Amino acid sequence: MRATVLALGSLSLLLPAAHAVTVYGQIPFGQTSYLASSTWTGEGPAPTGAGDSYTKTLAAYDETILNPPAPPQDFNAxxxxxxxxxxxxVGGLSIMQHGSFLGFSIEMSVATQLMGKNASHIQVPFLNLMAQIQQRAGGVHIRMGGNTQDFAYWVEQVDNHAATSKEKSDPKNPTLTPAVLYTDELFHLAANVSSLVNVRWYLGIPFNDTNWRLAVAQKGQAILGDHLIGLQGGNEPDYYLGHGHRSEPYGPTEYANEFQSLIKAIQDDPLVPIKNMLIGPSLASGPWNPQQVWDTGYMDRFKDSLVAVTMEHYPSNNCFVAFNVGSYVDPQQTFPNFLSHNAGLNLVEPYLASAALAQQYGKPFIMFETNSATCGGLPGISDSFGAGLWALDYGLTMAASNFSGALLHVGGQNVYYNPFTGAVLRFLFSYGVHGLTKQLTVAPPTNQSVFNQWTVGAIYYSVIITAEIFGHSxxxxxxxxxxxxxxxxxxxxxxxxxxxxxxxxxxxxxxxxxxxxxxxxxxxxxxxxxxxxxxxxxxxxxxxxxxxxxxxxxxxxxxxxxxxxxxxxxxxxxxxxxxxxxxxxxxxxxxxxxxxxxxxxxxxxxxxxxxxxxxxxxxxxxxxxxxAGDVVTFETTAFTKTVNTATVDPSVLATSNGQSAKERAQLGSTSSGSVNAAVGRAVVPGLAVLGAMLAGAGVVMAALVR
The missing domain is CATH 2.60.40.1180 (Golgi alpha-mannosidase II)
Incomplete structure (x- = not known):
């Protein structure tokens, strides 16, 4: 297997040994763990003691190791x-499947952390990870959305040339989901990713009210072109009433009527030329079941506007620990539930009739958002080898049951289940008058840190393997x-x-x-x-x-x-x-x-x-x-490093995530647990030119579309 290396522009922000600084919104509430034995919460003065140091470990880097379940008593070897x-x-053979069967659902509020700051600064490891799938499958399907899509607003620009920004969180949502501000740059970022790696995109139209904001559809179709494959109309509508986003009465009939209103708005908008790209109903195994939606005549009413039929489902949750919602789920006791074929069979069974219905109407049936557990996953399970086996078997069970695809959710650094997590910077600074050193982990400000690179979760391997199982035929x-x-x-x-x-x-x-x-x-x-x-x-x-x-x-x-x-x-x-x-x-x-x-x-x-x-x-x-064949990979060419230090004004860093001291409410990005959506706003102004370099063949400058 040969590798072709493309070199991309990227910026690296290097932080020196720092002054006393305050970084707000970095320490998630809910579960906390420390590599040192300590009960310090991260608030107030640090404990005294010569030489003491504390490392805050976010969920994506959690060290919890569970005991494996005991082997079964009776076993055929x-x-x-x-x-x-x-x-x-062969009886029971599936529909024809594609190598991009397993893709990713990236929460809109963390898209730039994972993909890149803007259209000119694209995360090199992200491109490499997508290229590995493309080489095996021919392409990758990614959804940018989640709960944050429903409250997203288009603006002309945000600070520091970034593609997105965040506003205050929604107090009605138990996961404190922030509103995302986005610009055209978000779509140019996605388009430039697709010009380098064959990524095709799903986007979500805001559904927080029926004063339809169609900029996502307008910009998505105009900028992404054929790389846009669907527009979600409503994300987890069965939870809208419970989350306070709708008032009584609100059920499947009211949702279907709103979907009809959205279709009418699209039909009337000349800036949305393709009218039949909608996706729904995207229930989340809440108080409604799929049949209640089908009973509204959903498929007959909307078949000409639908490009796919979708559902969302997680087998477990960590919501009690993260947000004091529901009941406590013990990871150790729950672990065996993920480690048998019954796990996938039980997850798929409630949707078999819906998959058959979608097939009857000639529509793909997609598990549009899934992972091991809502509210960020479960420590010791979600990033384990066992979870990798579970996700692989679950994906194959869906494929064998005539699903047409499934998207594994990706959140911020305070979730356990990420297929991949962006690079981090480690800030070392003195805390208070004690002379102690506190080490805080935060998201990368631009593309790639020279101190630490990315982390891949076990379920990324599940996606790679599934790509090889189905290939690009x-x-x-x-x-x-x-x-x-x-x-x-x-x-x-x-x-x-x-x-x-x-x-x-x-x-x-x-x-x-x-x-x-x-x-x-x-x-x-x-x-x-x-x-x-x-x-x-x-x-x-x-x-x-x-x-x-x-x-x-x-x-x-x-x-x-x-x-x-x-x-x-x-x-x-x-x-x-x-x-x-x-x-x-x-x-x-x-x-x-x-x-x-x-x-x-x-x-x-x-x-x-x-x-x-x-x-x-x-x-x-x-x-x-x-x-077989070449694998295109990428490396950094544009960067700011000249020596192993750089300076950052602490006053800039202290407010770089958009909050002041009185606005320290924890921010979040998704019902699946990306609470710290606001991390990582420290940026280096300015844009780098993207370059492409064929290994051994000189340098070619690539001017990508913006």
Whole structure:
């Protein structure tokens, strides 16, 4: 696998050993953890004591490690899946799927933290991470939205050439969601990302009232063009009444009538030329169920305006700890719920009828926002290897159930479940009169910090792997083969299928890949599995090629590998895999048409019936999730660093997040827990020119559209 390197403009802000400064809005309420043993809350004078130091750890970097669930008592260490060589003989095969099946839902209020400050300053690691998916899948689907889209307002400009800014939080929302101010620059930023990496976008039209603000639709269509694929009309409308955003009566009928009003406004607006790009109803498993919306005649009324049918769902929540809402969820007790095939099956079951209905109307059915738990995820679960296995199995279960895609939510640095988290700067400064050093973690002011780089969560690997499973052929079909395994496959018979699910993937009607899981955690080897598959109606290759997703335990967060490569541990990520590619070759029994694949406890294996580093010969050389071909990656060319120090006026830094001392109310960005939306507003004024450099071939300056 070769790599083409493109060099992009970027600014790095370096902070020296600092004076006494105050940075407001950086310490989230709710759960807190400290690397040092301390009960200091971050408010008031720091404790005294010679040499004491305190490091505030935000959720994205939380060190919580849970105990893995005990292995099951009754367990079959070997099983065989009976597969058909051709899809014509396969029952329950899915619709055709695409490699971008798993994408990302980026909360609007943190979009610039992750993507870049503006159209000329794009986050290099973000581009690299998206390029890795593009190389495998052909493209990436990203939604910019969430709760913050409903209160977003277009303005001509914001300070410091930034694409977005934030206003005070909405006091009615339990997650203290801020209003986002955005400019044309946000769309130019997205467009420039798409000019470098094939990203296609979903946006959301504000739905806080029916005085429709259509700037998102107008600007999105004009600037993004074909890279805009949908406009959400209403985000979690089943919670509008509970959050105080609507008054009684408000139910599915009232929402449907508002959706009709939005359609009328779009029809009447000449600046929105494409009228049929809406997405809905995007329920969030609140007080309404999907059937109540369908009973309003939603599909018949709006089929000509809808481009996709969407839902949003999280299997658990951390809302009690984060916001004192609901009941406490114990992560240790909840962990086993994520570590079996039942997790995905239970999540998908309530939506099977809706997926079928959408298919009847010829509409994609998309899980538009999901992740491990609302209100930021669960410590010890959401960023663990176990969560990576869960998200992968959940995604494949959705694909096998005729969903057309799913978007994993991405929040700020105070959530546990992020697929990726932007670089951080560490401010070291003296606190008060005690002479102590307090170390505070905040978001990056521009593109990339030289002190610390990005962090990738386990579920980013799930997206990469899913991209390889489906590839960029767009003719992949998947079937859940878990219950085709022998011996016993039900728990009441002592079987282990819920811990060892499997899938078969067909391209152009032929069996090409097999996916196998082992959710069990056991370092002794007693629960390692040999999963075999037979092939009827066709030839078994002499050998297969296997890529493994591995971690030492379902509980670990570090040293995760996919096919021997890692994106790096905390603060070590630049968006490019590290290490040598390791694809295991396993010989098959061609006479018996049987192949046996070892699976450690825990692990995942993707089995290729062809060399994944070469184009699939059955697809005319187009490839199907293989590693064949060039990978475009990016590096920084424009920067401010000349030596390892720079100065920042403390008075500027103290107010750089837009708050004064009397406005220290915690800000948030999403119902999924991005409370600290206001971090990271310290910026370096000015724009850098984006340059493109082909490795070994000189420098070409690229003037991107603005």
């Amino acid at each position: 070997a099983y065989t899946i009976h597969l058909q060589a051709k899809n014509a003989s 767009n003719v992949s079909q998947i079937v859940d083969t878990t219950n085709a395994a022998t011996p016993a496959t039900t728990t009441d018979k002592g079987g282990n299928s819920i811990f060892t699910p499997s899938y078969a993937i067909y391209d152009n009607g032929a069996l090409r890949r097999v996916a196998m899981f082992n959710f069990v955690d056991d370092k002794s080897g007693a629960h390692d599995v040999v999963g075999s598959f037979s092939v009827d109606g066709g030839d078994m290759p002499e050998q297969v090629w296997v890529k493994y997703f591995l971690g030492d335990s379902v509980s670990v967060k570090t040293n995760l590998t996919w096919a021997g490569q890692t994106f790096g541990n905390k603060f070590k990520v630049d968006g490019r895999p590290k290490g040598d590619l390791n694809v295991t070759k396993i010989s098959c029994n061609t006479g018996a048409k049987l192949c046996s694949i070892p699976l450690k406890a825990p692990s995942f294996a993707l089995v290729f019936l062809y060399d994944p580093e070469q184009p699939d010969p059955l697809l005319g050389g187009s490839g199907s999730g293989s590693g």
